[in-house]
Amino acid sequence: MVRTVFYISDGTGITAETLGHTLLTQFPRVTFQTISLPFVNTPEKIDRVIQRINRTADREGLVPLVFSTLTSPALRMRLTMCRGSVFDFFETFTGPMEEVMGVTSSPVTGRSHGMGDPGDYSERIDAVHYTMQHDDGSAFSDYSKADIIITGVSRTGKTPTCLYLALQFGVQAANYPLTDEDFERGELPQILEPEKEKLFGLTVGAERLYQIRQERRANSVYASMQQVRKELRAAEDLFRRKKIPFLNITHMSVEEIAASVMQRADLKRKI
């Protein structure tokens, strides 16, 4: 059974997609086809959306699911005329919230992520640029400005985790890749010693890392099970000896890794 789902929004649609997608995961036996329709902000655009929903209903003989984060009451009202089953995010929650707080709400579009204002924007852009300039463990890195330094062997998710921390939380996240050189010395590089408290390690199951590296450079020494095991063992040894907190990311998404790092390193979001 395939069911069509529409995400309707007068902004980016990110909130509607987040809500809808989260709810759809609770129905693992249903296959969904999703259609995102952002920036629906005039009566004319709503009418075209309604026609599209109705054509889908006719063609499929099934009621489409419609997740809406329209903020304008007039557009919301109009959307209820479609032949889909509308789940209206604002309609559902703002009424009860008004009651609890004893104040009325005002429809506000496009502020959903609260990152539009110049202050937040600068924090975030600065964090992204810092993170990109401190991604390679180069000797010229200025770790004193880092909020956190993610470390681990090659292909353990350091870069995407750092970028996610920068983009979502405005955190200046540097990244130091551990190599055989570090393991032979058995010590952290000199440059990291004064910033030891900021280090956070990532590790991963050997099978998974083997698979990831094989996709990159099949049949290389780098991707061999022997090398993978050796590096992971040495990295975890170093984390323990140096009392660096670390996380095994084998079964985690980038979001989960970033959220866990924020929590375990007790970092404050800056945006």
Added chain:
Amino acid sequence: MVRTVFYISDGTGITAETLGHTLLTQFPRVTFQTISLPFVNTPEKIDRVIQRINRTADREGLVPLVFSTLTSPALRMRLTMCRGSVFDFFETFTGPMEEVMGVTSSPVTGRSHGMGDPGDYSERIDAVHYTMQHDDGSAFSDYSKADIIITGVSRTGKTPTCLYLALQFGVQAANYPLTDEDFERGELPQILEPEKEKLFGLTVGAERLYQIRQERRANSVYASMQQVRKELRAAEDLFRRKKIPFLNITHMSVEEIAASVMQRADLKRKI
């Protein structure tokens, strides 16, 4: 009036935060203090959360708002015992969805972002690495593998937009910074000619760019109003002459820019 808001989740809490934050923006006259409590996945942890909510209610003499994306029905039930006003995203919508579709839901944690599986993970990581390697417009860039090439003058949001496209949508986004050299030639660099259809321009109001560049390098020629105006005019001229679609990002957040680019360039998300 300051009101305390709790985001409770058995996963990362990102969905609870996104949804809650969107609702809070509809109450611009209320000041909120938000507390995020992720990974609440046992009865013991729920009980500590309840105690914390109740202490807040006592201290403030106001009912705290509690946004929950707990998936386990048992934990959800337990949370209703707190003295906050609980807005339960799953409870609210899964019942009506079951009715419409005639199927029952199964509680699933941590799949909210659907990026946990190896296929998605690889797409996303590959996109992030591609984007980072194609951020500087270097002559060695391989634009043939790009899904989109974002261009514009310095500090118009190209890098964060590309990274957001890569992280959120798995899109391979390259970035080509326009400089005086390009403007003097009045042409796109040779390397971009075969990929012209993939180009997408970003521009920004002169006042805003002036402000952003002054924060970087105050009193430099680079940050002068004259230089800013000259570059923006030349870039927009080039976009028009070469029929490159472009977007003015002055009042947009990174999410909005990325969503607009996806829509206007008709890009398909890969994750």
